[in-house]
Amino acid sequence: MSRKFHQHTKIRKKGLPPGTLIYTGYRTDKPSSVFSVQFTENKYAEQPYYRNELRKNPGLIWVDIRSLTETALISTIGDDFRIHPLALEDVLDTQQRPKLEEFDNGLFIILPNLTFKPETVEIVCEQIAIFIGSDFVLSFQEDPDDNFAHVRKRAQEGLGRIRKKGPDYLAYALLDTVVDGYYVVLDGIQTQLFDLEETLHRNGAEPEVKAGIFNLKHVVNHFRQKVLPLRDAATRLYRTESELVDTSNRLYLRDVVDHVAQILDGIDSQRDMLSSLESLYHAEASNRLNNVMRLLTVISTIFIPLSFVAGVYGMNFDNMPELHTRFGYFIVLSGMLAAMVGMLIYFREKRWI
């Protein structure tokens, strides 16, 4: 998490009377854009703006708002579709946990759209809010980039089941798109993991590997924290007793639940990998230290005693008979050589060198 954004929005909002609509994210410099779509099985109409008259026509309405800076517009849309004020506040307060809330006139889902940035090793998190009504779906994307282009294109071209089904299926398609993005995050992290593993094998226990493990752990924990509450929310959506979700579509929601569970499995597996990687790192580092110490010990064990012998014969006593023998020097030299060779053999046998 970069330090810049860490202050919680609750604090920035402090002192304001509750119920004030205010966008609490940091993407404040981007204008909102609205995209209204209305379709039946045979008809398809889309407009790059929002008009209240839409609801006079028959057909499923999908209003997609990107960037949440224009709170007045959002407030208007909320009033037109009779969205509960607390839900609207949640849309704008962009540090919500994933959740499902059931209102009288609809279902309200919040979940994060996640992207993994390998350069900075962080997960960028954009809040998505979806409101499912009886004949409409509202989707709020925090970022101006369009995550739902594929879904719109499918509706436009009438591909698949999307124009034959109701708002529940459309919401499923949107959820599915967001959850599919999690697989990309999972893969991005996996790639980094493999890279770390290779670096560790190639370069040994270098500090940058440790830092990499540290950073990746942050990322995986962050990822998990974002996805974990979604399991609960998705399961509750799948089991909701609301009439807005048709029995024939429950299997699709079940699919979303399965995918979230699969993502969480993947995350757990990466946590396991990271912690074994960490323990491998430590073993590697301690092995390296061991090798260093062995070299030091081998050198010291061989030469310190020999130096002592040399020192003895460097003493200046008058009466040192060995010094005056003819082959004393050569005998001592040979003895030293023999000791050296003996110790080398000994260390070799102990597999130290």
Next chain:
Amino acid sequence: MSRKFHQHTKIRKKGLPPGTLIYTGYRTDKPSSVFSVQFTENKYAEQPYYRNELRKNPGLIWVDIRSLTETALISTIGDDFRIHPLALEDVLDTQQRPKLEEFDNGLFIILPNLTFKPETVEIVCEQIAIFIGSDFVLSFQEDPDDNFAHVRKRAQEGLGRIRKKGPDYLAYALLDTVVDGYYVVLDGIQTQLFDLEETLHRNGAEPEVKAGIFNLKHVVNHFRQKVLPLRDAATRLYRTESELVDTSNRLYLRDVVDHVAQILDGIDSQRDMLSSLESLYHAEASNRLNNVMRLLTVISTIFIPLSFVAGVYGMNFDNMPELHTRFGYFIVLSGMLAAMVGMLIYFREKRWI
């Protein structure tokens, strides 16, 4: 936890017959102050004292007691509003876990108001007790400082929904204020965490980093222990079947539950960060040791054998032919230099220097 206050109040209270009202905290030198407020949608009256006659007028009564040293006063208020003796005892015994209790005539909530002191790296904990009756709310603050000034101001100026709703909404406003304070604690800890991380990166594995991690772990565990039981209490409040909580206000209580869950998520994430920081610290320390050992080994490996050679030619044997050759000294010196350079190259290749 500072040692001074660690003795549990149960022990200090030992020997007293149960049912005795006695304040067990350590803020004993501050006089109590009472603040009574009564309002309807159109009316607002406040007094800096407490009178029993208040209940003769229509309107919601909010009595706010600050500092719990005057037990007689608290006893009187308790009698006037028919508070259960056990609840009054709990108000004064300031080491309660957060809890919700349902009485016949009201709901009783205990939760801590928490403040983080960065200088001493500790969480200061002030017990807040709230009693919700059919037409009144009692709030007891252990500390004489007023936590609820914002709420009173909103009621006074008629901002938001507070004067239109009943005691349940007022209690929600109080709870929300206390829980909002937890975000400040979370941010304070986060700041310390970032500082520790930076210090570790800048100065390496210095003992003060370790001590910082140790202290922060205490704080985070303390924080968690204070907030964890609140999740249960808040959930039970949100799901209570008491008539005192209006259905239309449940969503607000749901909001409190969500915030507590979010705080707990944040705490878990900080625990994760602390434990990876700790493991980073250890890796750093072991890396430092490694570097020290490498330097020692490099120096020893180079000079101990060379010293040995010098020692050999320092021996005083009569018959050492090399000593009398013309260039013996220079040859040995060159050999030593060559060995030195060779070993330096070897170590460089092994990336030791």
Next chain:
Amino acid sequence: MSRKFHQHTKIRKKGLPPGTLIYTGYRTDKPSSVFSVQFTENKYAEQPYYRNELRKNPGLIWVDIRSLTETALISTIGDDFRIHPLALEDVLDTQQRPKLEEFDNGLFIILPNLTFKPETVEIVCEQIAIFIGSDFVLSFQEDPDDNFAHVRKRAQEGLGRIRKKGPDYLAYALLDTVVDGYYVVLDGIQTQLFDLEETLHRNGAEPEVKAGIFNLKHVVNHFRQKVLPLRDAATRLYRTESELVDTSNRLYLRDVVDHVAQILDGIDSQRDMLSSLESLYHAEASNRLNNVMRLLTVISTIFIPLSFVAGVYGMNFDNMPELHTRFGYFIVLSGMLAAMVGMLIYFREKRWI
């Protein structure tokens, strides 16, 4: 746990037909004493022995047996009050887990009375068994010391609610007394913890700190193991559907449940503290090793190369021109000094010295 008593009573009892009443504890040399009390709101009579005729008078009977060595007496009392044989066996088998059992004619509770001995760093455990009947309470204390003197005094002097209420309130008073003792244990452990922490800060990573952590861990785990099953038993007592527990008294039992939960919170917090203390100990020890290694490295790095130089000029080659220069010695000496100073500056900059 002291080795002497570790053999489980089930083993010592092996081979005996089940249903045999036999005391399995180790406090075998102390005679039993019985204390019978009977009271109503207005009357109070106590006798230092047990008579069956008691039940002919109206009023609540409380028979308190201390020391369990006289099994015949216990058997008689059991028969008189129609206690189930299995319950009597459990009274005498003093390694029971805390539990609540519901019989047709009463409730049977087993829980430990715990005392912390700081000298030997161990928890002494005395089994307390309480049987609640319609008009009587039996309490069995394993140890001859009286834990319930306070309760008896309150009944005698008619203080508080004890003489106005039934056997359920009396049993609550007994349970409360036992659970209050746990706070003393918690405080005793806390004091030891603070002492350990101080010793660690003052003396560093000495082995006795480690041993202290090890012992305290044992104690805390032992404590936890004794209290954990009590939470379940106390909760079941609080929720029992037995007519013996009056609705108006449930809040008191709730109080016991809360206290047990608080004790367990305290234990968990101490486990956390112990494990961070342990990790602090390891960091301290590794830091100490680091300092030792640095000193060794500084000394070796400075003097080993210089010794080598000295060794070179101690060689006995005939032709060593430097030796015969006028200032050779002083130049070498100055060079050595310069190198020494240079290395000291280098190490100072690396913050090694």
Next chain:
Amino acid sequence: MSRKFHQHTKIRKKGLPPGTLIYTGYRTDKPSSVFSVQFTENKYAEQPYYRNELRKNPGLIWVDIRSLTETALISTIGDDFRIHPLALEDVLDTQQRPKLEEFDNGLFIILPNLTFKPETVEIVCEQIAIFIGSDFVLSFQEDPDDNFAHVRKRAQEGLGRIRKKGPDYLAYALLDTVVDGYYVVLDGIQTQLFDLEETLHRNGAEPEVKAGIFNLKHVVNHFRQKVLPLRDAATRLYRTESELVDTSNRLYLRDVVDHVAQILDGIDSQRDMLSSLESLYHAEASNRLNNVMRLLTVISTIFIPLSFVAGVYGMNFDNMPELHTRFGYFIVLSGMLAAMVGMLIYFREKRWI
């Protein structure tokens, strides 16, 4: 996990409209083969191809598809037996978690067939999908190798109960075959574990042991992740209220549940073993370092002081009276020897050598 295949199929499938049948595995070069069997208690007919007319005859039909590359064929079979499109998609998307889904016309089970490759220390995973209808069973094997040869042979030869029972028993036989394979995996891992343990005991803390532990941990975690969700699915199958499972056959399904639980017990036990092996490895490595350090210390402690003494008597001061005594040299030599022997005894007593 080999890097080659790690990209998740969801990503490879991205952009395709949902509902498209596409095989997402990597066994793409193998043609599908179909095997149709129809039998009653008295009759048995099998064909190495698939014809829709089969269902006109009475008897239980078992269609077994091996290799999933021919999606057209799979689509046809799906249509003929009225398999739900989502189930068919799941058959082809080969990274499903084990699961049970109940459709109106049948039960659908997905589980992995696992093989352990000791050479590469990895678990190869092949997805098996089984659809149980009222009078048919479809089985889809991802790999062209036949896992179900034994079952077919039993049906062919009329051994056991297989031809007397319905599709539920046949499905049980298939499940049982797959789950039996897990025991082989468990045994393969166990063998590797024993090998690692032996290597550790024989060769000490060599890096390859660490790598082996690391790899085996991966494998065991992978294994566990594959089997864990199966427990849930098998339990739900055993408890299903579907009419397709006869009460008399539930005990067989209970058997499968038991086996999965046993496998998971075995996996947990292996995880425990791996983590104690790891801790044994670390103890071994640190013990080895200890031994190295002790040798270094013994050598240094003996010879460094002695070398110092020799150095002293190698000094060239004019006035060093000891040098000119008659037995000075021999006294010093003897003193050195005595010191050496003394230190050796000291170290022996400290059990260092």
Next chain:
Amino acid sequence: MSRKFHQHTKIRKKGLPPGTLIYTGYRTDKPSSVFSVQFTENKYAEQPYYRNELRKNPGLIWVDIRSLTETALISTIGDDFRIHPLALEDVLDTQQRPKLEEFDNGLFIILPNLTFKPETVEIVCEQIAIFIGSDFVLSFQEDPDDNFAHVRKRAQEGLGRIRKKGPDYLAYALLDTVVDGYYVVLDGIQTQLFDLEETLHRNGAEPEVKAGIFNLKHVVNHFRQKVLPLRDAATRLYRTESELVDTSNRLYLRDVVDHVAQILDGIDSQRDMLSSLESLYHAEASNRLNNVMRLLTVISTIFIPLSFVAGVYGMNFDNMPELHTRFGYFIVLSGMLAAMVGMLIYFREKRWI
């Protein structure tokens, strides 16, 4: 676990049609023996063989089979008492988890009889299967040794309640006997634990302590894995709605549940002890390394600089004025001594020596 037996019986049984009765244990060389007992409150008859006619007489029949090698006999008995084939298979497949199964005509319990072998530090596991019918109990012991001699004796001599009660009480007596054996295992492990602790305190961090911890961990985990599923099975037996268990006997079954819980508490406590012992071992080992390093550092720090000084005055420069002063040698010697003493004082103050 000894390597010899580790292969799972499922693998050895592979290829055999299910339903084949085959003993899968390794006690294959011991002949089966059967022991039939029939008794009422007044009558008792026992025979060292099995006859089907037994059931013609009134009274409770207990057939006890020891050693499971004669599958034909077991099959006959199974048929006579109408035991479900799957239950019979489970009797012979001796790697079952503890479990309770309810059949129409009886309850079927499997649990292990455990023995701890201190010499090899392993738990030997013998499978016990008990079938409770309306007027009979079958017990199958894998080993020819008789575990139930005590129970038979009690029935024979009419001690206790055994002849007055039904098959449920008899089964309780058998279960109780097996569970009592677990206490012996617990005590055996405890003894080993105390021994390890003492060895650690006496000899320090020797490798054999580590190996002992490693082995004991295996044993405790193995023990736990065997007992854990029994808690579930025993609880289900205690709560069974089968008419075979009389309400008056439930308290006895409750007793078994309590004992299993107590055993599991003991196991958890031993796991805690083992892990603190392990951490104590590591602290001890690192403390030892610390001491070694300190000695090395003290020796080196004292003598390396002094040796350097000696080396300086051993140089052969012509012009070294100090050498020719009268007291040069003694001054240098005194300086060296002073430095030595100074450093010793310094190290003493730092508590290094």
